Amino acid sequence: MEQQKYAEVLVDINKLGTKTFSYIIPDDLKNEIKIGQSVTVPFGRRKEGLKAYVVGFTNYLEEGIKAKPIENILETTPLFSLEYLKLLEWVAEYYFCDIQAVLNTALPQKFFEKNVKKYRKPKKENIIYDFDKENDEIKLSPEQENVYKEIKRTNPKTSLIYGITGSGKTEIYFKLIEDTIKSGKNVIFLAPEIALVSQLTIRTIERFGKESVAIWHSSITEAEKYETWKKLKNNEIKILFGARSAVFAPIKNVGLIIIDEEHDQSYKQTMPNPRYNAKDVAKKLCELYNCNLVLGSATPSIESYYEAVNTNSLFTLKTRYNNAKLPCVTVVDMKEERAEKNYSLFSRTLVKNVKETIERGEQVIFLINRRGFASYTQCMECGEVIMCEKCAIPLIYHKATNSHKCHYCNSEKQITACPKCNSTALEHFGLGSEKVEETARVFFPEYRIERLDSDSLNQKNKHIEILKRFQKGEIDILIGTQMIAKGLDNKNVTLVGVINADLSFNLPDYRSSERGFSILTQVAGRSGRGDKEGKVIFQTYNSSNEFLKNAKEQDYENFYETESALRQMFNYPPYSKMIRIILSSKNEYRAQKASSEIELNLSNYLKKLSYDEATEILGPVECIIKKIKEEYRYNIIIKNQLGITGHRAVLRFLKSVKLPSDIKMVTDIDPSDIL
Ligand code: ADP
Ligand code: ZN
Ligand code: ZN
Numbered sequence: 001m002e003q004q005k006y007a008e009v010l011v012d013i014n015k016l017g018t019k020t021f022s023y024i025i026p027d028d029l030k031n032e033i034k035i036g037q038s039v040t041v042p043f044g045r046r047k048e049g050l051k052a053y054v055v056g057f058t059n060y061l062e063e064g065i066k067a068k069p070i071e072n073i074l075e076t077t078p079l080f081s082l083e084y085l086k087l088l089e090w091v092a093e094y095y096f097c098d099i100q101a102v103l104n105t106a107l108p109q110k111f112f113e114k115n116v117k118k119y120r121k122p123k124k125e126n127i128i129y130d131f132d133k134e135n136d137e138i139k140l141s142p143e144q145e146n147v148y149k150e151i152k153r154t155n156p157k158t159s160l161i162y163g164i165t166g167s168g169k170t171e172i173y174f175k176l177i178e179d180t181i182k183s184g185k186n187v188i189f190l191a192p193e194i195a196l197v198s199q200l201t202i203r204t205i206e207r208f209g210k211e212s213v214a215i216w217h218s219s220i221t222e223a224e225k226y227e228t229w230k231k232l233k234n235n236e237i238k239i240l241f242g243a244r245s246a247v248f249a250p251i252k253n254v255g256l257i258i259i260d261e262e263h264d265q266s267y268k269q270t271m272p273n274p275r276y277n278a279k280d281v282a283k284k285l286c287e288l289y290n291c292n293l294v295l296g297s298a299t300p301s302i303e304s305y306y307e308a309v310n311t312n313s314l315f316t317l318k319t320r321y322n323n324a325k326l327p328c329v330t331v332v333d334m335k336e337e338r339a340e341k342n343y344s345l346f347s348r349t350l351v352k353n354v355k356e357t358i359e360r361g362e363q364v365i366f367l368i369n370r371r372g373f374a375s376y377t378q379c380m381e382c383g384e385v386i387m388c389e390k391c392a393i394p395l396i397y398h399k400a401t402n403s404h405k406c407h408y409c410n411s412e413k414q415i416t417a418c419p420k421c422n423s424t425a426l427e428h429f430g431l432g433s434e435k436v437e438e439t440a441r442v443f444f445p446e447y448r449i450e451r452l453d454s455d456s457l458n459q460k461n462k463h464i465e466i467l468k469r470f471q472k473g474e475i476d477i478l479i480g481t482q483m484i485a486k487g488l489d490n491k492n493v494t495l496v497g498v499i500n501a502d503l504s505f506n507l508p509d510y511r512s513s514e515r516g517f518s519i520l521t522q523v524a525g526r527s528g529r530g531d532k533e534g535k536v537i538f539q540t541y542n543s544s545n546e547f548l549k550n551a552k553e554q555d556y557e558n559f560y561e562t563e564s565a566l567r568q569m570f571n572y573p574p575y576s577k578m579i580r581i582i583l584s585s586k587n588e589y590r591a592q593k594a595s596s597e598i599e600l601n602l603s604n605y606l607k608k609l610s611y612d613e614a615t616e617i618l619g620p621v622e623c624i625i626k627k628i629k630e631e632y633r634y635n636i637i638i639k640n641q642l643g644i645t646g647h648r649a650v651l652r653f654l655k656s657v658k659l660p661s662d663i664k665m666v667t668d669i670d671p672s673d674i675l
Pocket of ligand 1: 168
């Protein structure tokens, strides 16, 4: 290849974010310089050169630009490859955002600091690495063996393992991981949340040893990330675990990506840009690196199941490992409890079963799908519900901090009197995990009780300690949000109580049945995973809900039939692709007006392309959450049946939209919710 004159380099300047600039390649570096290397470059009036990464070469400069030469190469081993850059570019294009936003997500800012000595090795290693390899020989059951062999034989680019809870999906992943490592390649393993990442990492360390395993997610410190990056660069990591952002870790030589609990919403980043879905990024990555993707779930997303059925890449596990029985689910109607004058959070059936279970030396999980103490606070004098002034949603009372928090903008306030009438007669209504914990401590003072939710993630390692103690049998009742619904594998858990099964179904969003069905089925699956038979109790005020019945029977296929028929009828994914445009402004009228104009122009544009038959535009309407951080929000939803072609047409249109500076536009491609 002919040598080029200029290098495009990426620098990270305070406040400006990550940006690219062109520099002259000095003659003495021409043969050495490579994509992905770190270099130093002069910048502005700084005395010392800035650290930068080479991302491309060119022979031309934009007019009016005077390039300076690169000073020198800092590290000769490239940090990333050309494919990696292609992946980031694809993300920027597909999710309609600038490459800067993608870079900010993918590359931790600290990597632009030159003084590497600042990253002292963490004093205490993450306690996750305290576990050791265990030498239990595992043999797959005939059903597992069959799925494993079929995946190997048919070798689809993307496979979906649909296996009921406790069917042993993880053991199949381990076999596939083993094969990949043996062939000299590496593995990325994603789980939806940090608590699950930790559990899976522990299981994997027990299987493969700790030397070549690393974790990557938002609560890993920068120092730890830096250590991991160095290892990734030297190809020392064989299995990288993480939550969604780990899909951007520049691990080399990837042979396999596993996405466990693939139905989980947290694979989609909803804020800020890039609003990416790690599943789709992983698919692209597999295309670029020519490797395979394995998705797994006991309750696959409607989209993934639909696609797997239509591409012959569905692999099913119908029984639990060792023929363990599925737990028996009882639905308790809380209206009847009230009629019998039991006004507490716990039904009599639940209380009786908790006592029996713990007296037998077994353990209990309570699921309450909302953190905090109560769901809203109301004034008993004037009826005012205490809202976040910036977001138009109720503030949630947290007892531990004696404050009200907004779960949208994170603002926190001490509120002692009604903002409208000044009365101090404030009462907390509804349910949250803190309140369930407090009530449980009153009902069961003699038992050991702990709570695990995202509030406990604030303290580093606390969730791992709680999980460890729970696994060791040192906690009788573990109370948690959806965080504990998935993945937990404790054979001594024989009772799961869902305190309010209706909570998950109640969001006004087209995915709420899927979410509700999935969380109930998943949490039920935590019970009776060993030799002992498990029980599950769903407490509900709405016992006739069809999807609750599906979850009781743990009947995914039936759920899929009903739900996918509804999706088809209303033209929701997978029967269409969706884009959501949100326009917001401090001035409500202007937000509304701008969205009406965009809607009108877009619909004309699509008509001109003769795409109007295959597209449907909803709105503009006020968003369900009408105001966030003092901005009024309107949204337009576009459903199209042309797939990526339709998406591209809409994005081409949006590129031409010019908005006044007081109006913001956010584009959410394949949105996971429409709140
Ligand atoms: P899933 O991920 O499908 O819910 P897991 O992989 O966690 O299920 O398996 C459920 C339980 O059965 C785990 O405790 C696991 O160790 C055990 N198990 C699964 N397959 C085997 C096997 N082939 N041999 C021994 N134990 C197994
Ligand atoms: Zn708020
Ligand atoms: Zn009041």
